[in-house]
Amino acid sequence: MSEDRLIEGKTISRRRFFLYAWAVSVVAVMGEAVGMLFKFIQPRVQEGAFGGKITAGKMEEFPLGSVTSIKEGRFFISHLEGGFLALYSKCPHLGCLAPWIEGEGQFNCPCHGALFNEKGELLSGPSPRPLDLFPLEIVEGEIVVDTSTPILRKQFEESQLVS
Ligand code: FES
Structure with missing residues (x-):
């Protein structure tokens, strides 16, 4: 028992x-x-966070000629003649974040000194290419940027502008 x-x-x-x-x-x-x-x-990316789609703001919040940091998305909205670009702030050289220096009118990577203009074109320094882009679309007057996959490019082209 x-x-x-x-x-x-x-x-x-x-x-x-x-x-x-x-x-x-x-x-x-x-x-x-x-x-x-x-x-x-499960997808780890939440709507509105880096790695997903981020609404940067209304088009009129980005005046012509402005370069505006969208910190949560790690990109800049550059408003050029002909449209907008979403420039990834990660330097293509070794990945440092390259801030926009308003007084100089250029991105200045603090790590090895690469300089880029408002189109993301390389002005000088060791970067192998221009700043990468994120796909951008205008949805009901708002700029929406998809930060899931950067677009690598060899040069700036007018066709990259979104209006
Ligand atoms: S990481 Fe930007 S120049 Fe090296």
């Missing part, structure tokens, strides 16, 4: 009891693993 356990009025052997306990443990561990797998495959 000491070898048996009483469950719902029935006695079961110690061996069977441990078998049930082991089976419950396996199911619990598998459930945890499946939960973690679902969490892993």
